[in-house]
Amino acid sequence: MELPLNFYPAHKLNKMLRQKQVSASEIVDAVICAIDKAEARMHAYLRVESKEMAQAAAGFDSKSDALAKNGSISDFCAIPIAIKDNICTKGITTTCASKILSNYIPVYDATVIKRLKAAGYILSGKANMDEFAMGSSNENSYFGPVKNPWDLERVPGGSSGGPAASVAAGTAICSLGSDTGGSIRQPASLCGVVGLKPTYGLVSRYGLIAFASSLDQIGPFTRDVEDSARLLNVICGWDENDSTSIGSAEAGSQDYTKYLGCSIKGLKIGVPKELMVKEVDGEVRQKVNEALALAESAGAIVEEISLPSLEYALSVYYIIAPSEASSNLSRFDGVRYGYRNRDAATLRQMYKKSRAQGFGPEVKRRIMIGTYSLSAGYYDAYYEKAQRVRTLIINDFNNAFKKYDVLISPTSPSTAFRIGEKAGDPLKMYMSDICTIPVNLAGIPAISIPAGLSSEGLPVGLQIIADTLREDNIFRMAHALEEAIGFDSHPMYLYK
Amino acid sequence: MVQENKELINDGYETVIGLETHVELSTATKMFCGCALSFGAEPNSCTCPVCLGHPGTLPVINEKAILYAIKIALALNCTVNKYTIFHRKNYFYPDMPKNYQISQYDLPIGSNGYLDVDMGDYTRRVGITRVHLEEDTGKLIHTGSTGRISESASSIVDFNRAGTPLVEIVTEPDIRSAAEAKEYLVALRNLILYLDVSDCSMEEGSLRCDANVSVRPAGSESMGTKTEIKNLNSFRFMQRGLEYEVSRQAGIVSSGGKVIQQTRHYDNVTDTTKPLRTKEEAHDYRYFPEPDLVPIHLDKEQAGKLKEQIPELPGQKSARYISDFGLSLYDAKFLTGDRQYALFFEECMKLYKNAKAVANWLMGDFSALLNKESLNLSESKINAAKLVSMLELIDSGKISSKIAKSVFEEMFYKGTDPAEIIAGSGLEQISDEGELELIIDEVIKSNPGPVAQLKDGKEKAIGFLVGQVMAKTKGKANPRLVNEIILRKIK
Numbered sequence: 012m013e014l015p016l017n018f019y020p021a022h023k024l025n026k027m028l029r030q031k032q033v034s035a036s037e038i039v040d041a042v043i044c045a046i047d048k049a050e051a052r053m054h055a056y057l058r059v060e061s062k063e064m065a066q067a068a069a070g071f072d073s074k075s076d077a078l079a080k081n082g083s084i085s086d087f088c089a090i091p092i093a094i095k096d097n098i099c100t101k102g103i104t105t106t107c108a109s110k111i112l113s114n115y116i117p118v119y120d121a122t123v124i125k126r127l128k129a130a131g132y133i134l135s136g137k138a139n140m141d142e143f144a145m146g147s148s149n150e151n152s153y154f155g156p157v158k159n160p161w162d163l164e165r166v167p168g169g170s171s172g173g174p175a176a177s178v179a180a181g182t183a184i185c186s187l188g189s190d191t192g193g194s195i196r197q198p199a200s201l202c203g204v205v206g207l208k209p210t211y212g213l214v215s216r217y218g219l220i221a222f223a224s225s226l227d228q229i230g231p232f233t234r235d236v237e238d239s240a241r242l243l244n245v246i247c248g249w250d251e252n253d254s255t256s257i258g259s260a261e262a263g264s265q266d267y268t269k270y271l272g273c274s275i276k277g278l279k280i281g282v283p284k285e286l287m288v289k290e291v292d293g294e295v296r297q298k299v300n301e302a303l304a305l306a307e308s309a310g311a312i313v314e315e316i317s318l319p320s321l322e323y324a325l326s327v328y329y330i331i332a333p334s335e336a337s338s339n340l341s342r343f344d345g346v347r348y349g350y351r352n353r354d355a356a357t358l359r360q361m362y363k364k365s366r367a368q369g370f371g372p373e374v375k376r377r378i379m380i381g382t383y384s385l386s387a388g389y390y391d392a393y394y395e396k397a398q399r400v401r402t403l404i405i406n407d408f409n410n411a412f413k414k415y416d417v418l419i420s421p422t423s424p425s426t427a428f429r430i431g432e433k434a435g436d437p438l439k440m441y442m443s444d445i446c447t448i449p450v451n452l453a454g455i456p457a458i459s460i461p462a463g464l465s466s467e468g469l470p471v472g473l474q475i476i477a478d479t480l481r482e483d484n485i486f487r488m489a490h491a492l493e494e495a496i497g498f499d500s501h502p503m504y505l506y507k
Numbered sequence: 508m509v510q511e512n513k514e515l516i517n518d519g520y521e522t523v524i525g526l527e528t529h530v531e532l533s534t535a536t537k538m539f540c541g542c543a544l545s546f547g548a549e550p551n552s553c554t555c556p557v558c559l560g561h562p563g564t565l566p567v568i569n570e571k572a573i574l575y576a577i578k579i580a581l582a583l584n585c586t587v588n589k590y591t592i593f594h595r596k597n598y599f600y601p602d603m604p605k606n607y608q609i610s611q612y613d614l615p616i617g618s619n620g621y622l623d624v625d626m627g628d629y630t631r632r633v634g635i636t637r638v639h640l641e642e643d644t645g646k647l648i649h650t651g652s653t654g655r656i657s658e659s660a661s662s663i664v665d666f667n668r669a670g671t672p673l674v675e676i677v678t679e680p681d682i683r684s685a686a687e688a689k690e691y692l693v694a695l696r697n698l699i700l701y702l703d704v705s706d707c708s709m710e711e712g713s714l715r716c717d718a719n720v721s722v723r724p725a726g727s728e729s730m731g732t733k734t735e736i737k738n739l740n741s742f743r744f745m746q747r748g749l750e751y752e753v754s755r756q757a758g759i760v761s762s763g764g765k766v767i768q769q770t771r772h773y774d775n776v777t778d779t780t781k782p783l784r785t786k787e788e789a790h791d792y793r794y795f796p797e798p799d800l801v802p803i804h805l806d807k808e809q810a811g812k813l814k815e816q817i818p819e820l821p822g823q824k825s826a827r828y829i830s831d832f833g834l835s836l837y838d839a840k841f842l843t844g845d846r847q848y849a850l851f852f853e854e855c856m857k858l859y860k861n862a863k864a865v866a867n868w869l870m871g872d873f874s875a876l877l878n879k880e881s882l883n884l885s886e887s888k889i890n891a892a893k894l895v896s897m898l899e900l901i902d903s904g905k906i907s908s909k910i911a912k913s914v915f916e917e918m919f920y921k922g923t924d925p926a927e928i929i930a931g932s933g934l935e936q937i938s939d940e941g942e943l944e945l946i947i948d949e950v951i952k953s954n955p956g957p958v959a960q961l962k963d964g965k966e967k968a969i970g971f972l973v974g975q976v977m978a979k980t981k982g983k984a985n986p987r988l989v990n991e992i993i994l995r996k997i998k
Contacts, residue, residue: 099563112562119556121563220562224798254567254800335798338595341606342560346664362599385597385793394795 016041017181018501020234021090022241024184028075028084035075035089035133038184039068042091042135046182049505053158055167055176055183057096058104059136064091067133086241088131093183095174096137097144098229099218100124103134107220108152109142111343111350111369121218122253123187123229123246130245135183138173142371143340144194144222146170147443150434151373158430159201160502161469165427168198168443171232175202178232179470180505185242186232191222192328193422193447195230196459200422200472203461203500205233205489208447209243210480211454212257215250221339223332224255226451236460236490240267243482257480270486276310278488279415285321286420286446286474295421298462298471303419305495306488316415318407323400324449325441330384330397331452336374337381343369376437401452408453412478417488420446422459422472446474456482458489461498470500513629515683516725520757523721523730524682524749528695530674530705531643531713532575537670538642539566539609546711550648550665558670560604565799568593572640572672573616573803575704577813579674580617580638582698582820587617587813589805593640593797598790601662602645604669612794615639622678622698623822624691625840631687634679643671674705680719680730685749689742692716693844694821700846701820709741718749721766722756731756732766736780738773748773752780824849832862841870847884848874854891864898872912876919888922889915897925904938904985905929938985940992943976946984947992950975961997969993 016024016038027033043061050056071078071089078084094100097107099117101124106112120128141151149157149172157172159165160180167176171188175198178186188195190208199206207230214229221227231242244267249258282303287296303313345351345365352364370378384393411418423443433440450457455478462473473492477484515521536543540557557564580587594612620635645666651659676695682688696707696714707714716739721731736752739745751773756766771780819827821843828839842848848869855865873894877884897914900906906914906929917928929935937943950972951958960968969990976989 097563105562107562115562117556117563118561119564216563217565218563221799252567253565255565255798334795338597338607338793338795341597341599342562342604344599344601344606346601347559347604348561358601382793385795387791387793390793390795 014501015045015181015506017045017184018234019184020238021087021184022237024090025084025086025088028089029079031075031079035068035071036065038089039064039091039133042182042184045180045506046135049160049180050182052163052505053160053176053180053182054155055139055157055173055180056093056136057106057108057139057152057154057173060103060134064133064135071131071133085130087127087185087245089133090184091133091135092127093135093138093174093177093186094124095140095171095186095188097140097189097220097222098123098187099220100134100137103137105137105220106154107143108140108154109370109374110153111365112220112348113153113350115349117218119218122215122250124218126246126248135177138171138177138183138186138188140173140188141170141194142374143220143336144170144189144191144227145336145373145377147193147197147440148428148430148433149173149198150430151371153371156430159427160505161203162427162467165429165469166201168201168423168427170194171198171206174232175199175204175206178202178204178234180502185234185238187229187246188232189219189222189227189229190447190451191226191228191332192451193444195232196447196457196472196474197423197444199232199459200461200474201427201470203464203470203472203498205236205239205458205460205493207231207239207243207458207485208450208456209247209482210257210456211451212253212255213247213456213480213482214243215248215253215256217250217252221335223335224339225335226328226332228451236458236486236493237268237271239458239489240271240486243267265482267482267486270483271490273487273491274310275306275488275491278311278417278484280306280311280313280488281316281411281415281418282313283318283321283411283418283420284315285318286418286449288424288445290424290442290445291421292425294465295423295425295471298465299419299421299473302462302473302492302496306419306492309491309495311488314415316411316418318404318411318449320400320403320407321449324404324452325445327397327400327404327452328444328448329380329441330393331401333377333381334384334394335381337378337385340370340374340378345369373437404449405453408449408455408478412481416477416481416484418476419488420474420476422446422474426465426467426469426471450474450476455479456485458485460489460493460496462496463498464500513626513631513683518757518761519725520722520760521725521727522682522684522753523680523723523733524685524688525680525719526678526682526688526691527717527719528676528692529715530579530676530699530707532572532672532674533705533713534569534571534575534672536569538569538572538640538672539670542670544671545667546713548667551667553667554669558604559666560606566609566797568800568803569672574813575672575702576616576638576640576674577805577810578702578704578817579676579699580620581814581817582702583617583620583622583635583638583676585617585620585635585638587805587810588614589810590614590802591616591805592802593800594794595797596641597793600644601664602647602669604645604666608641608644609797609800610641610675611639622691622694624687624694626687626690631681631683631691633681633687633691636677636679637675638677639675641673641675643668643673645669680721685746685753688718688749689746692745693742697821697844697846701818703818712740715740716745718745718752720749720752720756722753722760731760732768734766734768734780735770736773737770737783738775744773744775747775747778748780751778755780821849828852828862832856834862834866838863838866838870842866845884851884851891855895858892859895859898861898861902865894868894868898868915872915873919876916887919889918893918893925900925900929904936904987906934906936907982907986909982910934910936934983936985937980937983938988940988943984943988943992946976946979947989947996950979951993951996958997961993
């Protein structure tokens with residue numbers, strides 16, 4: 012069956028645009044048509060920009076000849092992209108899927124949005140998420156959960172459930188999410204798309220509403236590895252507004268597409284046994300092992316390794332991330348913007364009521380854990396100790412990368428679980444990120460690519476981890492494995 | 508030699524004071540964003556998403572502020588830390604856009620310094636615990652007519668000040684009296700003005716000081732319970748507020764009572780301190796390293812360069828004025844006690860030799876007129892060149908020192924050149940010997956008594972005769988010449 016346009020990767024659409032085989036309006040129409048058919052059941056968006064998308068496409072088409080002439084139809088020109096609703100878009104509500112920001116309209120664009128605008132992208136809408144990016148199932152959205160397009164009874168993963176589901180279902184061509192402990196990779200895995208968490212500092216965080224500043228990183232969701240490299244080309248690079256961004260004004264930009272199509276012969280793959288834990292489903296384990304076998308037959312060297320301190324990653328993460336969050340989220344107080352309780356008689360009451368009513372239960376839980384960890388008398392035992400263990404985790408990765416080019420693991424211990432299945436048990440939910448969290452703690456890059464479908468027809472994801480700023484190794488390995496695995500399934504049933 | 512760190516005991520009690528001083532730096536832009544600093548601007552006009560704490564914004568360090576803070580640390584003899592980081596200080600208040608303040612905690616810009624405070628008959632060495640950098644908050648304006656929070660229906664916020672670079676200077680509890688506290692602040696302010704990194708205006712709030720005060724029995728090594736005094740917003744209020752607080756605490760302790768640890772507000776109307784909050788209400792600020800900023804490394808070379816940029820400071824200047832210009836300690840201290848005076852003096856010394864004459868005029872008539880008109884030296888119409896040309900007119904005998912006083916006054920108020928003032932005004936001194944001889948002959952003739960006394964060797968009588976000549980010339984006669992001629996004619 013011929014795939015509709017909205018399931019094409021951006022690089023293919025770009026080629027067709029250049030060759031005038033397709034118009035921007037046709038692309039956008041296909042996306043809007045898909046949204047009309049599937050969005051109500053899926054709820055991947057908090058806001059859809061249908062009218063604006065159509066206008067932008069018409070605008071592009073009216074000057075496409077001129078653009079083509081001076082060669083300025085860049086990779087994401089006229090491509091509808093969904094943006095996670097914690098990335099600031101000037102003049103367009105950015106809610107973090109929270110009541111407390113339900114009416115918040117940013118006065119500025121995030122750096123990644125500025126770069127996408129310069130590249131000519133079209134905003135398809137603001138994507139649903141777990142409130143303030145806290146969650147692994149997208150059940151924590153104030154506006155209601157996102158459903159997994161492969162099975163509407165199941166979660167899409169989180170916290171970037173909307174960005175993942177929209178790409179998987181063809182209601183966006185690509186999307187941007189954010190990843191603090193797995194929030195891009197885990198939903199990418201559960202939705203069968205490609206999700207990249209770049210090296211910490213490679214993509215500017217300016218305009219990303221902070222969850223945990225030392226862990227947050229923006230990254231792309233795409234249909235394939237080539238789009239991932241191309242979208243990273245657009246959004247990466249030094250930013251004067253982000254002190255933690257890597258590089259300088261002088262440093263030139265990378266072209267990550269040059270690592271596509273390279274041989275992986277001789278590349279050394281480490282398989283950390285701490286990420287192949289007992290919690291990993293048999294079928295997931297099997298898909299990962301099949302992929303490793305494919306890598307071996309392509310000439311890569313696969314060895315099991317141990318990174319002993321990864322065992323503590325989850326505990327460390329649930330001290331550091333909530334600690335930073337408790338401080339980052341204190342600006343939401345009803346004073347200057349966002350939700351304010353109007354019945355309060357005193358300042359203190361206004362703070363308390365606005366925050367009590369404005370935040371959901373998981374956000375409150377993490378604010379409380381974080382506040383506790385930073386309190387006088389507990390700081391040394393919790394935050395300080397967690398930072399020290401974080402250093403051990405970094406050391407483990409450093410040692411591993413002395414010998415191995417990449418590490419491979421499952422992205423998520425399981426395929427998509429049922430809505431409500433883990434909602435009542437935070438600890439069980441937190442386990443969903445056991446394979447992804449160590450990567451954020453170390454600030455290194457990792458990608459999740461589809462490794463196939465389970466017997467239930469649900470996507471399984473595979474994680475490729477590389478050393479700091481070694482996205483080249485990630486793309487080399489991911490592209491080779493993508494070709495070898497040949498995953499080419501889409502939840503087309505949505506449109507029957 | 509002046510006495511060092513004298514013990515001060517009053518009624519059997521020793522006062523212990525430590526000060527926390529906040530200095531707003533005079534950088535062009537704020538600490539973490541590109542907004543201009545804007546004292547007195549339209550409320551909320553100098554703000555941006557960063558200093559308003561909008562979601563998703565990030566701070567970027569103003570390098571100039573770091574350099575300024577390092578200069579202060581160096582001038583206070585601190586160890587400048589080679590590795591310094593920012594922390595978040597968390598607490599909720601509506602003047603704080605993020606509900607945390609970016610500040611410093613265990614790795615400040617500088618630590619372990621001191622400032623020597625000259626108390627006239629002794630010097631107090633005040634230890635500097637730390638010099639750190641942070642961002643200022645916005646300003647709450649309470650809408651009631653009194654401007655007090657308790658008497659206002661609502662409060663509004665001006666965020667213009669939010670994010671202004673602020674240096675906090677914390678002393679050891681080394682200060683032993685209210686007078687020492689005041690002199691410390693005077694010296695600190697002077698030092699910072701020398702560095703040219705802040706305008707240090709207490710009225711505009713760019714220099715603010717809180718004090719920790721306790722008393723203890725003479726000879727005791729342990730600390731008494733302290734109170735923190737706020738709103739000491741002028742040198743005078745600082746001294747008076749602290750004097751009140753010390754006597755209040757001494758009164759409590761001597762009558763067997765216990766001082767309660769609390770924060771107190773100095774009320775300059777009643778001249779008392781009143782409780783603001785007690786220790787139980789103290790915040791847990793939950794300091795942790797600011798993850799949005801990267802650590803600052805200062806290498807040896809940079810530190811050396813900064814040290815070279817520190818200008819000559821008051822103490823060094825004073826010593827040089829004594830050795831190079833032959834000024835007295837008193838004069839040297841006066842002139843270096845205010846950077847503007849020192850700069851004016853040095854400007855004069857480029858054009859003129861007699862340092863003592865310059866010093867006398869600066870310390871005498873000049874400062875008196877400035878005080879009378881509440882002007883700063885830099886606002887005066889008299890510049891170094893004008894003062895020097897007046898001094899040269901005195902030296903050459905064109906005007907008398909006495910006439911110079913009225914010439915100076917005219918220069919001060921009108922800014923006129925001294926040569927212009929005396930030209931054609933008849934103020935010019937009579938130094939023509941022929942003209943003077945005629946007048947002197949007349950005086951000798953009409954005052955035989957004093958002339959006879961002088962002839963008899965009563966030297967004092969010459970004063971009377973000179974006075975007569977001065978009276979006849981309306982003070983314009985050159986007194987040196989008059990003296991000479993009288994003696995020649997009589998002896």
